[in-house]
Amino acid sequence: MTLSSYMWPVRKVTRQTAGSVTLSLDTGGSNFYYQPGQYVNLTATIGGVDYQRSYSLSSVCGVHPFPELTIKRIPGGTVSNFLVEQAREGMLLKIDGPLGNFILPAERSGSFVFIATGSGIAPLLPMIHTLLLGENAVVTLLLGNRSVAEIIFHTELDRLQKQFSGRFTVSHALSGESPLPRGISGTTGRLAAGWIQHTLDKRMPGGIPEAFYFLCGVPAMMENISAALLRLGVPETQVYREDFDPAATPAIPPLQHERREVLFFFEDSVRLLEVEGGSTILTAALAAGVPLNHSCDNGSCGACRATRTSGSVTMNRNLALTPEQLLAGDVLLCQSVPVTGDVTIEVDRWQ
Structure with missing residues (x-):
């Protein structure tokens, strides 16, 4: 990449x-x-x-x-x-x-449920659009806002619902309007797990656990809905979340190790970095003049992704790498603290 x-x-x-x-x-x-x-x-x-x-x-x-x-x-x-x-x-x-691994699976048939609040609809709309342009997916969107006036892409969602009637359904949860305005399908109040289950029970012919779920929005909502879906039997591998709020995922307190040396391969060069105790590999690399890509510096964007080929590191926070990438040895340099003295990092594969 x-x-x-x-x-x-x-x-x-x-x-x-x-x-x-x-x-x-x-x-x-x-x-x-x-x-x-x-x-x-x-x-x-x-x-x-x-x-x-x-x-x-x-x-x-x-x-x-x-x-x-x-x-x-x-x-x-x-x-x-x-x-x-x-x-x-x-x-x-x-x-x-x-950037990002919040993407559709390769298999795009069956049922897909998208759950969002506010601007969380932004990454979901192109996913929905892509699925509807295919022929096999049935799509449900559950969208939370305070009022109709705050629904982003309201007109576009209405258009898609009419164009793909029978395959695309939108239900709104409006916390600041009661009763619901005319022409709006859904409920008053917030996106609650009970209402979501009731709504999906009526729309999921294969059962709630059979669908893929994509969540984006307020961190507390995503935590509550994710937990509810798991209780309903949805496999964890079928629940996707987009986390842009680092504060919602507490960082692990940095380990106060002694200074470590890290063998660092970048493009066609190799360096031996001195990483101070508790400091990150990115900090040491930048101090040594290595022109690395980096952006958020809080573990959410993935711009500083690299590969650990030996040794052990601890990541203070990870909101960007998938379990498969972690198993392959990928790390986020902005969050990686070397634990052992035999850490080797390769960056030329990704930069």
Whole structure:
């Protein structure tokens, strides 16, 4: 996997709701392939300072002519407020990616259930669109918001529901409206496990455990719904989550090991890094002048992914690597603390 960087202007700004926008990016003909559900790291210059954030791609590669990002305003959020209020055509943005393992499985027939709150719909919409363009998937979307006015992609979801009647159903949970407005199917209140089970019981001819589930939104919601699905017999391997909030996944306290040496292969060079006790391999590599790709530095984006070929490390947090990647020896350098003195890292495979 190669992480590519681009400087692209915004070609169009579409306001989705009062607090959200979709930015269409002019790739200038660059070959930019991405899968439904992936995201990019966006760097915006605000007041002379560069700020980097992760945003999901809300378009479908090969269907939409340009990649699109959908951003919702976060109270106090420097970048989200700037983009929602001031994004304009021609604004230059640095884009790194695509990134992420929150993608559809190879087998795309059967039942798929998507559960989201707020802007969590952004990575789910291209997945839904992709499945509906096929012929075999039956798709259910359970979407939580405060009000109808805050439903991102409301018009597009209605259009898809009409176009794919019988294969695509949307149910809303609106916490700030009672009774439900006319024409809205669902319930008042939040996305609750009981309501989700009741709704799915009516729509899942093969049974709830047979479907694939994709969750994106408020961390507490994803925790509660994931636990409920497991209790209902859904295999853990059929529940996918997108975690963009590092605070929702507590970090393991850094281990206070003594200084360790790490044999570090980067492209065609090899170095012996001195990693201070409790420090990460990324910190040591950057201090040694190694020009590594890195972005979030909190274990969520995967830009600093590398391969451990020997020795033992502890990762303080991991929101980017799959169990299969961990078994293959992949690590996140921004979170990896060497435990033994025989650690070897190879980076040239991924950078």
